Amino acid sequence: MKILFCPFMLLLISTMISAAQGPEMPSDTPPPAVVEGSDSETAGNGQSLVVQHEGLRDPFWPVGYSPRSEKREEETKAIEEEQADLAADEELWNTLQKKLRIAGVAVVGDKKMATINNRLVEEGGIVGIRHENREFRWKISEITDSRRVRFTRLDIIPQP
Numbered sequence: 649m650k651i652l653f654c655p656f657m658l659l660l661i662s663t664m665i666s667a668a669q670g671p672e673m674p675s676d677t678p679p680p681a682v683v684e685g686s687d688s689e690t691a692g693n694g695q696s697l698v699v700q701h702e703g704l705r706d707p708f709w710p711v712g713y714s715p716r717s718e719k720r721e722e723e724t725k726a727i728e729e730e731q732a733d734l735a736a737d738e739e740l741w742n743t744l745q746k747k748l749r750i751a752g753v754a755v756v757g758d759k760k761m762a763t764i765n766n767r768l769v770e771e772g773g774i775v776g777i778r779h780e781n782r783e784f785r786w787k788i789s790e791i792t793d794s795r796r797v798r799f800t801r802l803d804i805i806p807q808p
Contacts, residue, residue, distance in 0.1 A: 741801060744777050744784050753795040760791035774802065781807045 705713075751763040760771045769775055769788055776785040786799040 744779055747777055750797055762791055762797050783807055
C-alpha cells in the first residue's frame with residue numbers, strides 16, 4: 649500500500665505545481681489578438697491577455713441594462729417619432745379627403761364622371777386639395793354603379 653501511495657502523491661504534487669505555473673506558451677507564438685468588444689490587458693511577462701465581455705455584465709447595472717441599450721433607446725425614440733409622424737400624416741390625409749365634396753355622379757355611355765369640388769372628373773382622373781403650401785392629390789380609382797367614388801392616394805406636391 650505504501651508503494652502505491654508514494655507515486656500517487658508525487659504525481660499529484662507535480663500536477664499541482666504545473667497548474668500553478670499556468671500553460672506554457674512557446675516564444676515563437678504571437679500573442680492572442682484582441683477581439684472586438686473586448687479589453688486587452690498586459691500580463692507581467694509582456695503577453696497580451698484578452699478579456700471578452702460578451703455575456704458578462706456589471707452586477708451593479710440595473711436588470712436589462714447594457715451599454716449598447718442607450719443606442720437602442722435612441723433608435724427606438726426615432727422610430728416612435730417617425731410612426732407618430734406617419735399617424736399624423738394618415739390623420740391629415742383622412743381629414744383632407746373629407747374635404748373632397750362630391751356634388752354628383754353621371755354615367756354617359758361607358759364613361760363615368762363625378763363632379764368633385766366643382767370640377768368634372770372622369771374615372772382615373774386626379775383631384776387635389778391645397779393645405780399649408782402643399783397639394784395633396786388623389787386618383788379617382790373607381791366610380792361604382794351605386795354612384796360611389798373611391799379614391800387612391802397619390803402624392804404630396806410642395807407649392808411655392
